[in-house]
Amino acid sequence: MLDKNGIAKRIAREVKDGYYVNLGIGIPTLVANFVRNDIEVEFQSENGVLGMGPFPFEGEEDADVINAGKQTITTLPGASFFDSAMSFSMIRGQHVDLTILGAMEVAENGDIANWKIPGKMVKGMGGAMDLVASAENIIVAMMHTNRAGASKLLKTCSLPLTGVGCVKKIVTNMAVIEVTPQGFKLLERAPGVSVEDIKNATEGHLIVESDVPEMEL
Amino acid sequence: MINKKVADVTEALQGVKNHMTFMFGGFGLSGIPENAIAELVKLNVKGLTCISNNAGVDDFGLGLLLQQKQIKKMISSYVGENDEFERQMLSGELDVELIPQGTLAERARAAQAGFPAFYTPAGYGTEVAEGKETREFNGKMYVLEKAFDADFGFIKAWKGDAAGNLIFKGTARNFNPNICGAAKITVAEVEELVPVGELDPNQIHIPGIFVQRIFKGAHFEKRIEQRTVRPKS
Numbered sequence: 001m002l003d004k005n006g007i008a009k010r011i012a013r014e015v016k017d018g019y020y021v022n023l024g025i026g027i028p029t030l031v032a033n034f035v036r037n038d039i040e041v042e043f044q045s046e047n048g049v050l051g052m053g054p055f056p057f058e059g060e061e062d063a064d065v066i067n068a069g070k071q072t073i074t075t076l077p078g079a080s081f082f083d084s085a086m087s088f089s090m091i092r093g094q095h096v097d098l099t100i101l102g103a104m105e106v107a108e109n110g111d112i113a114n115w116k117i118p119g120k121m122v123k124g125m126g127g128a129m130d131l132v133a134s135a136e137n138i139i140v141a142m143m144h145t146n147r148a149g150a151s152k153l154l155k156t157c158s159l160p161l162t163g164v165g166c167v168k169k170i171v172t173n174m175a176v177i178e179v180t181p182q183g184f185k186l187l188e189r190a191p192g193v194s195v196e197d198i199k200n201a202t203e204g205h206l207i208v209e210s211d212v213p214e215m216e217l
Numbered sequence: 218m219i220n221k222k223v224a225d226v227t228e229a230l231q232g233v234k235n236h237m238t239f240m241f242g243g244f245g246l247s248g249i250p251e252n253a254i255a256e257l258v259k260l261n262v263k264g265l266t267c268i269s270n271n272a273g274v275d276d277f278g279l280g281l282l283l284q285q286k287q288i289k290k291m292i293s294s295y296v297g298e299n300d301e302f303e304r305q306m307l308s309g310e311l312d313v314e315l316i317p318q319g320t321l322a323e324r325a326r327a328a329q330a331g332f333p334a335f336y337t338p339a340g341y342g343t344e345v346a347e348g349k350e351t352r353e354f355n356g357k358m359y360v361l362e363k364a365f366d367a368d369f370g371f372i373k374a375w376k377g378d379a380a381g382n383l384i385f386k387g388t389a390r391n392f393n394p395n396i397c398g399a400a401k402i403t404v405a406e407v408e409e410l411v412p413v414g415e416l417d418p419n420q421i422h423i424p425g426i427f428v429q430r431i432f433k434g435a436h437f438e439k440r441i442e443q444r445t446v447r448p449k450s
Contacts, residue, residue, distance in 0.1 A: 012239060021389075036332075045388075046318060046319075047244040047391055048390055049387075054447060055445045056448045057448040058448060058449060059447075061441060063247060063389070063439035063440065064387035064388060066247050066389055067388075071445040081387055083390050084392045085323055122296070122306065123296060124293060124295035125318070126294050126295040127317065128316050128317075128320060129320075130319030131337040133339045133341060160344060161345065162343060164342035165342075165343075
């Protein structure tokens with residue numbers, strides 16, 4: 001079973017040379033720490049920066065340079081700043097190659113819910129609806145089950161949707177799964193996790209074809 | 218040169234009344250019009266509809282207007298950092314419309330650019346699209362979203378001049394340029410008000426035509442919401 005850093009590490013292998021990548025808040029943010037340093041990748045933050053760098057050194061933080069999580073950041077050589085309409089032109093216009101975001105629920109048809117629990121939690125969707133409605137390449141990073149132990153990979157989402165039929169791949173603490181027209185296709189197992197474990201933790205239709213390899217990290 | 222300079226925030230906010238609709242620049246607490254917000258608190262205008270990506274935190278930004286119960290309706294994309302906001306929303310005191318962030322930016326830009334509405338894929342198939350026109354283009358579904366209609370737009374820039382030309386800094390730019398010219402009156406507060414002619418015309422982000430009033434903010438706290446650093450090795 002992987003921890004959050006393990007999930008991020010596995011997703012980092014999906015990041016290819018020349019990609020512009022948008023990282024959501026939470027586990028997706030950690031992906032930046034594991035991207036190979038022999039490839040060129042630029043991170044976009046939807047509040048208006050392309051070419052995000054690491055956190056600033058203590059004492060060098062700038063209130064005018066933050067990421068979408070409102071954290072102080074730095075920029076790398078070649079970075080640019082822009083307004084929100086232009087930022088979402090990059091996203092809606094499909095100029096961003098890969099979007100990695102978290103989810104509360106994903107359904108076997110690729111529906112995703114991650115912005116609202118009616119009566120309990122209403123924080124808002126931020127840029128998530130624009131991202132999932134537009135991106136060709138969306139990877140969801142999340143734990144396989146919620147805190148109560150219930151599966152987050154469902155037949156249909158029970159929470160209000162963020163987008164319909166948009167998720168292509170899911171990386172959890174237990175598995176790498178592809179969303180296909182037939183359902184969740186199991187691609188890889190996390191170290192020490194059996195196919196049976198994954199079946200038990202997946203409510204939606206899980207497709208298992210012969211040998212399921214263990215993840216390479 | 219058409220002069221847009223006003224003496225101070227008091228003059229800049231003349232004409233502000235109860236029950237008006239305002240747009241605010243800023244993402245989180247970065248690039249928010251701090252001086253205009255402080256003046257709105259002082260004026261204590263009520264029944265406001267506020268369009269802003271976020272709602273501030275409990276004791277700063279639009280949170281200050283929420284504390285005094287000046288806001289009737291909030292149109293935002295993300296409101297997760299404000300307990301008083303959540304309390305007023307769940308108790309029904311505050312009407313809240315949550316919309317996608319890119320849609321918020323584009324509804325402002327559409328108002329600025331003279332488009333009554335536009336189609337976006339964001340929110341299709343979700344409760345955001347309920348009651349709205351949808352249409353298929355090239356095999357994909359889109360939602361019709363309308364331009365904002367606001368009385369005042371309050372924005373913050375880094376540098377400006379009396380002609381109303383503006384330059385923004387870093388990610389404090391965010392929604393600010395999109396709000397310029399999107400409301401009936403755009404009020405810009407700047408950190409530095411420089412003599413006309415000093416700004417290089419090649420470097421201006423927003424031309425003065427989109428700004429009606431400009432003033433140098435008396436004070437900018439520029440609070441950091443999440444201070445994240447790495448140690449000097």
